[in-house]
């Protein structure tokens with residue numbers, strides 16, 4: 001077994017604190033399998049694990065390393081629901097189907113806990129997540145959300161007024177919160193590496209540093225790399241924001257957006273606990289949101305800056321530090337030990353885009369920055385469909401999706417213009 005060199009992942013607090021994990025070989029020569037999977041993030045690994053547990057022979061082909069993409073870099077916030085508001089899903093597919101989709105998203109959260117336990121993955125799980133209000137408009141939105149979740153989805157979440165929130169997070173910026181004890185947070189790279197370990201133990205073959213150059217469709221879809229190829233009865237495309245040119249009809253449905261996180265230097269237990277006493281994860285509900293949580297070694301992990309051009313803002317650490325100091329003035333002068341970014345795959349309506357191309361190519365994308373739990377569910381649902389139970393995938397495939405207007409060249413400037421409006425709205429109301 002070769003021990004992973006952490007520098008193979010983007011330099012982040014996660015890669016610096018990752019558990020040792022084996023490196024996997026490059027794909028060479030011609031292989032066959034029952035199912036071939038592009039991408040060793042949470043979606044691809046979840047599908048591979050479920051399929052292997054059902055007795056299928058699975059090969060996963062990864063361009064870089066297991067967890068190299070969003071799965072190994074994200075905020076680690078494990079939350080119910082999807083990237084878009086649930087009432088929108090109800091408008092598109094009807095309330096009964098919306099209810100089913102929502103409950104499956106809750107299954108996605110439960111799956112994370114189950115997999116951590118079943119496969120003995122140490123990923124620093126912590127209970128609790130709060131969506132927080134900065135202004136009165138947010139209080140109204142959060143209370144309406146709580147009513148919708150309780151009345152229509154039988155999913156009770158707690159409303160905390162300013163005093164209740166201050167008791168857990170003494171912070172003058174926030175005036176209320178929607179708290180969910182079932183959601184939580186974890187170390188996403190260790191979770192992804194743990195899932196890979198479980199998949200390999202179930203018989204999955206993983207190939208790293210093997211970018212797929214093309215997908216040949218037909219009765220036995222085939223993934224080709226520079227050094228080899230693998231064909232199967234079925235193919236799963238799980239390349240997220242990073243995949244391009246493999247299935248052009250999928251490319252136009254998502255837009256890669258850069259988003260950034262900083263991990264402070266260790267704050268010491270007492271100072272860290274003063275920021276978030278109950279160790280929950282926190283996200284505000286602005287369009288250009290801030291989200292944060294503590295790490296097991298008492299750092300603040302602060303995320304928030306987005307880049308619709310995917311180019312990191314100039315002086316990223318300085319920009320992130322200013323953002324963090326706006327939320328936690330008491331951290332003025334505290335340094336980031338590492339700052340990193342990743343790409344999220346937003347769909348035009350922010351809803352999950354999961355489905356099938358032809359008879360035997362399956363895909364899941366469009367997690368829209370809300371994928372730590374939903375990816376596990378996506379993998380399970382793709383695996384079910386491949387095994388002949390397509391009911392749940394068909395339910396997701398009923399969500400309507402449109403191409404980003406303007407084609408690849410124009411969509412970035414158009415999105416930048418749209419986002420400027422939403423940011424203005426955040427600032428004014």
Ligand SMILES: Cc1cc2nc3c(=O)[nH]c(=O)nc-3n(C[C@H](O)[C@H](O)[C@H](O)COP(=O)(O)OP(=O)(O)OC[C@H]3O[C@@H](n4cnc5c(N)ncnc54)[C@H](O)[C@@H]3O)c2cc1C
Nearest residue numbers: 039041042043063069070071074075077212240342371372
């Ligand atoms: C900075 C950041 C913060 C986030 N925070 C949160 C959060 O707190 N909570 C939450 O729920 N969600 C969050 N997300 C979103 C979440 O991380 C993603 O939705 C999720 O990880 C997507 O998983 P995936 O497996 O679909 O994609 P990825 O993890 O991106 O995996 C795709 C894999 O496919 C590989 N690949 C691509 N093209 C090819 C090719 N041609 N050949 C071979 N391999 C290929 C890539 O190398 C990559 O490893 C965040 C995302 C980012 C970037």
